[in-house]
Amino acid sequence: MQVSGGDLQRLRQLNSLGSIRALREASGPLTVSELAARTGLSRNSVIDVITGLHECGWIAEVEPAPGGMGRPAKRYRFRADAGHVLGIDIGVHKVLAVITDLAGRTVSSGRVAVDPHAARPERLEAVWRAVDAALVASGLSGTDLWGVAVGSIGVVNREGTVTRVESLPDWPGVDLAGHLGQRLSCPITVENDSKLAALAEQRLGVAAGVSDLVYLHAGRRSGAALILGGRLHHGFGGATGEVGLMEMTGWRTMATDLENSPAARDAPPEDAARVVFTAARAGDPAALAAVDAYAHHLALGTAAMVLTLDPELVVLGGGFSRSADVLLPALRRALEPHCLRVPDIRPSTLGEECAALGAACLALTHVDEHFFSPDGSISRPSAPRRLV
């Protein structure tokens, strides 16, 4: 429990924040009475608070609802369009940039394919192209952005430096915050892509509201991320969910083993997994064996995390989650002998944009700091001028 307390102005701040939060989380606009009920304040105080917020431009008045008894009540909504944030996902094959409003709704996006063997400068250039595409599509400029978060493969430490990558030899040490800071003047956060995908699923996707979950990235790369106590668990050096590094789990080779299965029928590597899953769906014995072997190894690493954390939910994400109808039952069977209680397992719902959306969610966490100026008064919605 965090005790804040303080000034009378601070009390007003807290009540303003409570009202903003209620409006943000509500499904539609709210009347004064509804707000009073949700915040626990009296009618009168709510009016004081919202007139302040209204004058500054944080909330907008909406047409009264038609029908109903009594005098029609004014309705207010949070002005999610008052600002925007940018989420970027830098993958091996692509860069994806997503711009959302303050409610996390996608406004525009830009996608740029990248050669898996592209060198660092080329990849960084692709980042700008994806960002510019998203900016153009939204009609915004870089100075309109309130916050940016970037997802990268590899281990990202507390300072935002990429410290360890398997797939991209020249990627470790890249200064993403510095690179983006050349043209963007808002706060920039760097985080691992699987962690951001987990965050997106917890905020917007299949794990909405779940406070303890394990996110599995099952694809040509394998990884995991954790949400614990409702918050992304970053770890001391950012190296969480790296249970696949234990040789006994077989995570290092399980994806290529699947692709090299005879059931892949010499399909190109990027299609092999899909072919195997399709064959398994049709009942092909070799494909079923390959999927079971993959699920067995995935379950070993997953069991280690489940036995450690006893989460409420496991989310199956990554490219292979498109074949969840085949993979998920196999994974559940493979987990059974290892776990005391097999947690609920659900496939990811957000698809390819997952990590970029998670990045936007992370960037939004800084928005709360925009509501008040340093002197304690309510400030007007505006993008930050300088880097924090």
Place this chain on the structure above:
Amino acid sequence: MQVSGGDLQRLRQLNSLGSIRALREASGPLTVSELAARTGLSRNSVIDVITGLHECGWIAEVEPAPGGMGRPAKRYRFRADAGHVLGIDIGVHKVLAVITDLAGRTVSSGRVAVDPHAARPERLEAVWRAVDAALVASGLSGTDLWGVAVGSIGVVNREGTVTRVESLPDWPGVDLAGHLGQRLSCPITVENDSKLAALAEQRLGVAAGVSDLVYLHAGRRSGAALILGGRLHHGFGGATGEVGLMEMTGWRTMATDLENSPAARDAPPEDAARVVFTAARAGDPAALAAVDAYAHHLALGTAAMVLTLDPELVVLGGGFSRSADVLLPALRRALEPHCLRVPDIRPSTLGEECAALGAACLALTHVDEHFFSPDGSISRPSAPRRLV
């Protein structure tokens, strides 16, 4: 971030809580000016707040400090002696009860040895004897207690029921809260003993202030517990830290393997481990091999948790931690090949009372709810009358 806000009375509550917290966490008594600096309030407001707290009996005035310039300032301290809590650790061989004041300082304790094969009623009877001994030693009666927490071996679920035990066949399903509630009328919490030991080390012991840590119980039984984000991680069904259930770690047999080592020289089982560690300390090759084998298995499970969570610290607790000078370097060596970064490893400092002290810490978490009556005004220190 938890937004509270509310009434003016609520603001006073928050400021009172802040002052109480500052006084509790301070090393000695504080003057009004010092309190003003720590809480961020003005002198005047602090005086208002503490006169209220003083009148109700939550804080006491202390002799002014001798020496120093200017008019001597009144000094105040938190009245930790205003109430007491009880922590109980029910082990296989013993029951330990500890009574602490509101600052967590031990006031008295009671210890009762129990036959490892004792049946449930006998063990529950031993609990009362330990509790009564602690009560007598402190001069308190059961109605003076503000809260009780009990640590038990086995998995304890969210409702406080013991769901799974390996060592005691008739223990699962025992209703500890109900049993203690027959004679105690304060809130009663039940938790796993290793979790409580972890909590004690984080609050009072070697892990003071560390927010992410793994606690290892290394002894004749093997277990683990987690502190994540500064809070005890309970898990969905209470089954966290159960990584030893994976056969490949060897946790199930590693302790008996150590005791059956030739280096134990036919010592009785309860002494065997100590004999082996002593021999290893002297350089005996067979003992060193046995310790290395034990450390190897312990490291397998630990690595799974470390790779999952990337904690700041690993605390080595349990009976074997008395031989940390031998075991800890072996554990560190065995972890090296598995981890990206071997975290800091420190031996437990609280010894046998660890779990009981942790229980008292857990019971203390409910004390904050005693400061104010339901109507919002400051209440007088008093033990709760009825079960919550």
Place this chain on the structure above:
DNA sequence: TGACTATCTATGGACTCCACCATAAGTCGG
């Protein structure tokens, strides 16, 4: 048109925090 309902607006009161100033109670130097 009138009864009913729910909201809006205005007034006054209670409470909390804060700035300011005079006073009290020590120490230090002569």
Place this chain on the structure above:
DNA sequence: CCGACTTATGGTGGAGTCCATAGATAGTCA
């Protein structure tokens, strides 16, 4: 021993915030 200095105390008044209450307002419904 006495006065200057330092620091804490206590009292007063002002500003800000929340709340209760009462009357005015704007719809629906019969």
